[in-house]
Amino acid sequence: MTTQLDFARVPFAADLAGHGDRPAILSENFTLTYRGLADRVDALALRLGTQRRLVALAAANDVDSLVAYLAALVAGHPLILLPEDKPAALESLVAVYDPDVVLRSANGEILFEERRAGSRHELHPDLALLLSTSGSTGSPKLVRLSANNLQANAESIAEYLNIGPADRAATTLPMSYCYGLSVINSHLLRGAGLVLTDLSVVDPCFWELFRAREATAFAAVPYTFELLERVGFDGMDLPSLRYVTQAGGRLAPDRVRSYAELGRRKGWELFVMYGQTEATARMAYLPPGLAAEHPGAIGVPVPGGAFRIEPVSGLEHGELVYTGPNVMLGYAETPEDLGAGRTVHELRTGDLARLHPAGVYEVVGRRSRFVKIVGLRVDLGQVERILADLGVAAASAGTDQGLVVAVEGSHDTQLLAKVLAQGIGLPRAALELHAVEHLPRLATGKVDYPAVLALSTRAVPKATPSKAASAKAAASKAASDGQDNGGSPGADDVRRIFRDTLECEDIADGDTFVSLGGDSLSYVATSVRLEQLLGRLPSDWHVTPVRDLEQQQGRKAAGRMRRFFAPLETSIVLRSVAIVLIVSTHVGLLTWPGMAHVLMAVAGYNFARFQLGGERLPRLRRQLSSLARVALPSIAFIGVAYLLTDKYTLANILLLNSVVGPEEVTTQWHFWFIEVLVYILLGMAALLAIPWVDRAERRFPLLFPLALTGLALLSRYDIVDPGIPHPSPTLWLFVLGWAVARSRTALQRCVVSLLAVLTVPGCFFGDTNRELTLAAGLLLLTWLPAIPVPRGLQRLTVLLASASLYAYLVHWLVYPLLAGTSPALAVAASLVAGVAYWALCTRAVGMVSRRGWGTLRSRFARPAVPGSS
Structure with a gap:
């Protein structure tokens, strides 16, 4: 077993008090200084003890989760970080890794579940953090990150973004997601502020908070930009905004160019970035001045990092390989892996890339995004690009049996399938197209490709029962076939209620009653049906995101009074x-x-x-x-x-x-x-x-x-x-x-x-x-x-x-x-x-609303603006 002295400290977590009375956390209702944050962190670190233990944290974007994260880093306890809204993932990883302590944030306090006084694990002294790889929440495969990984990546990000003590970042992404966590780490490193919130960018309250707390930055994934277009971001007055960062997937070049130009007019900068969990977060960034000229590039390596392109037999472009101090120690798939040291020295990204003469790197495909169907090698990324050129948002997946494509919106799938089959040279019988209301997405906003594959009417390759079931469930939800989660036709769920009462079909996780155009005329029917479904509603339910309302589904009211009376x-x-x-x-x-x-x-x-x-x-x-x-x-x-x-x-x-x-x-x-x-x-x-x-x-x-x-x-x-x-x-x-x-x-x-x-x-x-x-x-x-x-x-x-x-x-x-x-x-x-x-x-x-939007959807692939009907 290891002791408190047998681990490497994370300087930005250990040195919080050095920033004194500068504001560290800003929310709607209070401000917490760095000194106050350090006191809370030290108190919880003391409670965690001096003997190193494996800690699991179900984290939300709140102060208690942040304190728990920092306390584990300060006290040297390796931490498995998971999203608070995925209890099944927590249960799965607890069953596999058997953590010594489980922490949860609930009602303004940390729920401290001490499963044993000491530890049953052999924990490597460099190990600091364990994160799920992109798209694998709940999978036993975790990324092992060291204290040095966290510190080095925070320093490089803070350097190229020029983060200073006056900066304040709004938390638009979950802290359990490496991208969202990197925002927190890099700002704490420089003594900057965090406008801590879990509000969606489609919620008016988010922008009210953003202005009130004079936030200077926010992070976005590609799907975020779709939401920004819905809420009229280009017309917003945000005088404190200094820059916007983008990562978490490829943003279409025309959007990169458009938002770079918008930023130039409005006085802020767009940083397109590239990274993976295995690199702690970031590997490359595109200097804002190059965004308009090279909108398809990932840019240059982050400070301290380097790229090389390794040839791949049979392919025109080679694989992008990254080296740097932020490269993970390796993977963990069993508790025994927690005692291992470094097993990885460079990161093979799996992306195919080329170096542009201007000195910036461009990702041109994904090595693993190829399938071989009837002897033909099919680039799944190319499939999506062909449809994108036709104005159709799509996600493609495939097996040796055939290609499965989900297209967003109301389209003639027969016609699209014929065009696509001709474009990639596949027999029509090897191609399936499915029209869905929304492309299925993970909590990070990335496309959920297992859910796309689960749309197939063919036999799906064997997978673990849990993963196959969850993928099928996600696909069913994306297809919006009128069934509730239990499969009962006609049963109420949150989205069905919103669709019925607000006459809109495009309902995203972060949408609210207000953002979808709800008013006093539709409020009555919506609130009553929601209350019947969820139990007593909070007073601010009308600005509560759909995903949060869905988490309450099934709550049962208690008490003798509620048997005879219902609050309206x-x-x-x-x-x-x-x-x-x-x-x-x-x-x-x-x-x-x-x-x-x-x-x-x-x-x-x-x-x-x-x-x-x-x-x-x-x-x-x-x-x-x-x-x-x-x-x-x-x-x-x-x-x-x-x-x-x-x-x-x-x-x-x-x-x-x-x-x-x-x-x-x-x-x-x-x-x-x-x-x-x-x-x-x-x-x-x-x-x-x-x-x-x-x-x-x-x-x-x-x-x-x-x-x-x-x-x-x-x-x-x-x-x-x-x-x-x-x-x-x-x-x-x-x-x-x-x-x-x-x-x-x-x-x-x-x-x-x-x-x-x-x-x-x-x-x-x-x-x-x-x-x-x-x-x-x-x-x-x-x-x-x-x-x-x-x-x-x-x-x-x-x-x-x-x-x-x-x-x-x-x-x-x-x-x-x-x-x-x-x-x-x-x-x-x-x-x-x-x-x-x-x-x-x-x-x-x-009738007017449905006909109007049906006409629009037949012409445009992008989601309709909610609430404008």
Whole structure:
């Protein structure tokens, strides 16, 4: 057994305290200095003990996982690093390697599972870290890395990126992935900051955090750039961004050139990089100045490294071989390998390459990406390039029996197969093409080739049962054949719910309800179905990535109360109760005024939650789309009412009665709520389209609506005439609801509550009941995230909330027909008619959306922009 003295230290982990009070970790809620980080690391290192032990860590992108990683390095305990969201992989490796300690991050603390006091393993003194090779998470084959490997690679990366103490990198990749880990190591080495987050780049909250913490860099894999295009990255204002790095697979040269040019215009640099886990992370980088001229190159070796090209018999190009201090010790496949020293001195990359006259290296293929089919040697990379030239994103795999190709999107696979067979000289019968919604990908964003192979209808070569099963499962998921994970047709899962309620097919792991274009009209149905599937939803579920929601699937609610009651979000309950009371008051069944004004506050609350995410231009498009979903059904129905009755005018159809209509209350004022809501939504969209206003809203998310509330109160107190003849001023309620949504702390809620309590009295000229109703609605919205509803009424509550806008529209025509016979029947008929009109409009929107996107997909291979339908 080894002792604490028998290992090489990792200097960047051991010297954290030397950076003093510089910020090491920055998150949304707190900042941790290097001194504070060192204290936490030392405390956990002490708990791990002085005798070297094998430690396994299931890591997330959080402070506790980072502390555990560094503590193992500092105390000299070899660490198996795995992703937190792959419990099966952890179980598999625990079973094979039998670690002495297992660490997990959970609820803000480290779960410390000490499986034995000492160690049963012989651990080589140089061994520091064990990582899964790319695509082999859960496989017993691990890469053995030394302390010197980690330090040397961190130093070379920090050198060519010129990382300094003022830099701050946002963690866009898992720390269990060597690329993501290299970002952490190189920044800790230089005393730079880490903006620690697991948010996806498609989440508006990620970019809010990026700006708030003045991040200077982020790392991207090729798939990240697809996501960046979806969220309008080219239009983002990121003044602190200094550079973007790209690795984890080949990025198409046209994209390299495009993003290099974008960076030149915006003032940041693009570093294309090349690496493998076996080289700790990085082997080459392309200097930003060469990206436009040589966009297909991997560049030059990292400082301290060197390449040579070794000829390969029968091939035009040779294999790229790398040497340097970051080359691994070797592989481990059994616990006995942990005691071995260096068994590898140079890294045979498996990539075929050439040296360009300009002095940069270019990878032209993969030695192992060749298969021999009916005597013909087929380059799988060439297959993908042929299809890429046709505008089709594809992934190819193969065996001696034939070629299997997955193509992303809706394409004529028969035609593509014929073109491809002719292009590579294969018989058509040896080629299978499968259209899938998304190419199957690993957690790192790389294509999952075993899952592509599993699409084959031929017999797949023998594999381990677990790997074959997982590949088939991944392929099934990628194909999106309408089955849930259990294979039950029609059963709910997270993606099915999002597809059904948001009318979009392209749903990536990092997408959220907001990024997919969700708004208050689709929120009700989505949240309720998710809650039925997952159990109680967190308050921020609408900005939670799909992958995180999927991890919760199957959670069962407990407790006696939940047998009879189910919590529904307060805004949903308020919408449902409000429409019942509004219609009942108008019919004369009961008298309960004030609920329409509560709904105006709810509208502002939902506007803040669903319409303020993302960049300015995509957000504007989403706001206008949501506005259309309010205005168009209203115009259509009022047009019908105009033809059937003599109660309304052309001004009603155009939603202009509040501006040009009579001051006295007549039937022409029936739709005042919808008119005023449309004016407000249009005004807010125009206001936030102004760049400096947009920046102010992002920088001051609570102060901004509070300032608008102050301005709106000028109209509320008749200091300024809004120019709208009849309706009582309601803008202040809308922006007050906005402020409620932005209130995060108890103190902020108290401020908003006080503002409501002070401003509501007198707004209805002494109608105390109406004012009490409005104040109660505002306070419920502020303080109560959910309201228990009897399970028997839950579905009805959801239905009424979803259809509330439509019921408000149609009840003006329905209830006069029945009020004289039975007020209760008139109310019920109005609500039923509203639900029917809601269902009709929803179906119409869905048909238009599907047809529109179907046409686009038939022309373009790239995924549709989510939420723009």
